[in-house]
Structure formats: C-alpha cells, structure tokens
Amino acid sequence: MFSFTFMIHALIGAVLSGLSLAIFAPFVTLRRISYMGEALSHIAFAGIAISIITGINLTLGTLVFVMLIALAISWLARKHKLQEANTISIFLSLSMAIGIIIISISKNYSFDLASYLFGNVLLVTRSEIVWLGILAVLNILFVTFFYNELFYLTYNAEMARVFRIRTSLVNRIFMLLLAANIVINLKSAGIILVTAQLILPAVAAFNLVHKLSYAIVLAAIIAIVSALLGFFVSFQMNLPTGATIVVVEALVFFISFLGAKKRGF
Template identity: 60%
Template structure:
C-alpha cells in the first residue's frame, strides 16, 4: 500500500511539474525568452549552494536569489546598454562558478548534485507535491486573470505599454512567476532539463493549433500525456524519469512537424 502511495506521489509530481511548465510554455516561446528559462535554472544552482552553505530554507533562498539575479540582469542590460543575452550569459556562467565554489566550501557535505541537475520525481516529498499543486493553480489563475495583458505583452511589449496596458507590471509578475516555476520544479525536472519542458510543449502546440488560448490548453494536455507515458516508460524500462519525459515531448514535437506539413495552409 505504501509502495502505491509512493508511486502515486511520483506520478502526480511528474504531471504537476510538467503541466506547470507547459502552462507558461506558450508565453515563453512567443516572447522568445526560452534562453532566460535556461539561464534562470542554472542561476538557481548558486541559490541552492547559498541555501546549503547557510543552512537556510532551500526553496525560498533559491527563489529570492533567482528573482534578484533576474532583476539585476534587466538593470545591468539597461544601465550599461549591454545586450540582454550577454548579461544573461555572464550571470549564468558566474552563478554556476559561484555554486561550485560554495558547494566545495561545505567540506564533507553529502549533496546529491545529480538529483538537482537532472531532477528526480521519485524524491519529491508530500510537501513539495503540495507546492507543485499550488504552483499549477497559481499559473492557471495568473493566465486566466491576465490573459489579455499577457497576449499583447507577448505580441509586442512596447506597443502594449503604448496602448496603456500595464506591460511593465505584468512583465515583472511574469518574471517572478517564471522564476518560481523554475525553482519549485528543480527537484522534479532538474536544472538541465527544466528549460526543455518550458519550450517543447508550446513548440508542439503551435504546430497543431492557431490560437493562443488553444495553445495553452494543448500544451497542458501534451504535458500530461508526456508525463504519464514518460513515467510509465521510465518505470518499465528502468530509465531516468525526467529524461524520458523530455524525450517523449521531443517525439511529440517531431510528430507535430509532420502534422503541420500535412495540415491545410
């Protein structure tokens, strides 16, 4: 019985993790900021190292660290007219270096780096499962509540601001929630693989549907399918779960390319 409870927790973790990232996926893809998702997940590594070194709460420390760094990137890019992509690359590399140094300072500490790099749904606790559930609810509320604003922000942020939409406010909320999604998903999805789950569902969805609201729904459904099927495959074939889910999402993406090729123009 306990075994089935453990299995159910793991499956639910895989589904909630994939769905939370998939809900954000269409906006990340349309705004072409998937590189930011990649960077924030790596920057989170330094946040994790800080939390471990100081003995602070891992999630909150990492979340605050990632949000502060993402704001610093925007500030540096604006203040010093540095291309944002360059600023992100600098922070990504420096954060990884900082994380490695900080972890090395904790001599003798047994840190399971691999589980954070690649994710492991089997290690997700009940408390973390509730966090993932809360995150999915928050994402749904955010997207449903500010759909119009997110739609035009994704179209063109400058013109959205011109047409008196609070583009800066919505963008800041978006960035904070994106950071929260990445940090809370690190345990389940992993630093390396989290960004794949931010890009693939929407890339597939946009090959199948033509409206943004349909793409959000389609991304979520694809993510549920990939999470359940990927988990089952990994269980039966004894493969890493996160990697199996990502590979399955990629197969779905390839299939959607063929569908787009066949679909009427």
Template identity: 60%
Template sequence: MLGFLLHALFASVLSSLSLALFSPFVTLRKVSYLGEALSHIAFAGIALALLLGLHLQLVTLIFVVGVALAITWLSRRHQLQEANAITIFLSVSMALGIVLISLRRGYTFDLANYLFGNVLLASPGEIWQLGILSAVNLAFIIFFFKELFYLSYNADMAEFFRLPVRAVDRAFIILLAANIVITLRAAGIILVSAQLILPAATAFNLVRRLDQAVAVSALVAILAAVGGFALSWWLNLPTGANIVLLEFLLYLISLAFRPKRGS
C-alpha cells in the same frame, strides 16, 4: 508502495503541467534562453543555501527571482543586450555556485538529483507545492490573458496603448523564476528548460490561437509525464529524461500537421 508511486506520478504530471502552462508565453516572448539560464542560476542559490545552512528552496527562490529582475533591469536601464546580461549572470552564478560548494568541505550533496531531477524524492508537501503552483499559473494566465497576449506581441506597443505591461512583465518573470525553482527537484536543472519549450513548440504546430496553444501544451505535458512515468516504471529509466524524450517525440509528430506558411 502504491502511495509512493502515486506521489511520484503526481510530481511528474504537476511539474510538467506547471512548466507547460507557461510554455507558450516563454516561446512567443522568446525568453526560453532566460528560462534555461535561470535553471542554471538556481545552482548558485542551492549552493548558497547549503553554505549558510538555510532553507534550500526559499533561498534559491529569492536568489533566482533577484537575478531574474536584475537581468531585466540591467538590459532595460543600461541598454545591455538581454542575451549578454543573461550570459553574464549565468556564468557568474555557475562560478559562484562552484566556489560556494567548494567552501562547504566534507558535505556530501547529491547534485545529480538536482541536475537531472528525481520525482521519486517528492514528498507530500512538495506535491502540494506543485499543485498550488499549477493553480497559480492557471489563474495568472486566465486573469492576465489580454495583457500577456499583447505583451508577447510587442511590449512597447502594448504599453503605448495603455496596457500595464511592465507590472505584468515583472509578475511574469517572478512567476517564471518560481516555476523553475519549485519544479527543479522533479524536472532537473538540465531538463527543465526543455519542458518550458517543447510543449508550446508542439502546440503551435497544431493550433493557431494562443488560448488553444495553452490547452494543447498542457495536454502534451500530461501525456508525456504519464507516458514517461510509465516507461520509467517498466524499463527502470529516469523519469525526467523520459518526459523530455516523449515531449520531443510528440513535437516531431506534430511537425507533420504544421500548417503551411501563409495558409
């Protein structure tokens, strides 16, 4: 029983932490809508894996990374507005997912676990995955901090000043997609994007430097994950929803500490 609980707690903390580490960059680069879309696009990947009877996470990961790169390529090469490209792929992926699920008649699949997340289902293997993901995220942020900082500031100017931002941007998009797919079962399709935005939104109300914002985001995520898990244990409530609500509560509290503009 204790081992089962610890697994669920680790899954909550690590999935929230992974997303929170990326959160300041997603917020500054204003790609939160892309994060939201990718979590929904994953639905088509899941449906495709189920239809083909292939490894669910691997197929979803390849599908989501492929679509994420297609969105950035389309908006850059064909001057299609990124928001429009995202909306097109989001709608088409959802439609594709529904058609593929319908084709797999007679198959019982608990979609609710993917829609809202369920940390209780986390296996030791998945906890290892989430742990490695958090470590990779942290290493990526530390190593490419300068590039990510100026990429978030203004990608065109960063490129003009000879920073290899295109390669870092591509790596960022691939890792963002990987974060969404790997945390999906713990965080949920519907709730994952909230965990990509709220920690940074809270952090930027409290601190003014990007490195500090990454640290505060991580702290917010850990607090909300532990609190959310405790609440779900005591009150028998869904963990993913608790985490999001606690992160929102922390965000509301942080508003009181928000520095005045220009000060």
C-alpha cells in the same frame, strides 16, 4: 506499482510539474527566452550553494535568490536597454562561478550533480506536491486573468507601453512566477526536464494551432499526457523517469511537426 505511496506522489508530481511549466511555455517560446529556463536553473546553483553555506532553508533560499536575479535581468534589460540574452548570460556565468567557489570552500558538502541535472521525481514528498499544486493554480490564474496584458507584452513590449498597456507589473509577476516554477520543479525535474518542459509542449502546440489561448491549453494537455506516458514507460522499462518524459515530449513535437508540414500549416 501504485501500492507504493512514493509512486503516487511521483506521478502526481510529474503531472503537476508538466502542467505548471507548460502553461508558461507558449509565452517563453514566443518571447524567445526559452534559454531563460536553463539559465535560471543554473542561476539556482548559486542560490543552492548560498543556502547550504548560510544554513537557510534550501528551497526558500534558492527561490528568493533566483527571483531577485530574474527581476534584476528584467530591470536591466528594460531600463538600461541591455539585451536580455546578454544580461542573462552575465548572471548565468556569475552565478555558476559563485556556486562553484562556495561549493569548493564548503568542504563538508558533496554536491550531487546528476540529481541537479536530471532531478528525481521519485523523491517528491507530499509537501512538495502541495507546493507544485499551489504553483499550478497560481499559473492558471495568472495567465487567465492577465491574458491580454501577457499577449501584448509578448507581441511587442515597447508598443504595449506606448499604448499604455500595463505590462510592467505583469512582466514582473511573470518573471517571479517563472523563477518560482523553475526552483520548485528543479528537485523533481532537474535542469534538463525543466528546460524541455518550457519549450517542447509549446512548439508542438504551435505546430497544430495558431491561436495563443488554444496553444496554452494544448501545451498543457501535451505536457500532462507526456508526463503520464513517460511515467508508465519508465516504470515498465525501468528507465529514468525525467529523461523518458523528455523523449515522449520530443516525439510529440516531431509528430506535430510532420503533421503541420503535411497540412501546410
């Protein structure tokens, strides 16, 4: 199977994608913004449409658009005390609407909804692997360096500010990196897998450990193992890779859930 270069690229892509998203997953889960992954993926739809109609680089255009929206959501929620969930929903609907209008008036373009939803890891190129690698390193550095700030921001953002913990900058970087992770992973993973990767490894890890740093490491391990296992199973059984990885991660979650119940965790 590895006689094909694209298969090696796909495998590396799946592992890096899982690793990148899993590092963020414990924070996303604890902050109860797991829908943010799905929302930003949908918001990317408008970014894709705008990039197509204006002729700018698709990844770059979408990345800038999603990052700006992510910052706007965070700013509105913090400064104007709007509920994050409501703000996200407003931008989600608006972006989808804009995307659909643009796609409908751009008559020469036929949008591939299936690849947008499920992605296609087999189409990952060498340059995209480099991007995924850079992103994984950035994520690890960010979470390692700002661990304390992220910990208290996640625990209680308002109290963190009272105790002068510098969470504003860290939160902005968090949102920007989250947006970057979603956009860069969208082509290979699609919305479904991106959303799953932002939830499943973390909830599975929290079933097994009760320390945030351990949960981050364990979530990353679960994501990598699931990506490898899902990849091989999908190849052997001729199944869609992204969907198979999601099923493997869900199985890991159920096993960890039963294990936690048994130990009274």
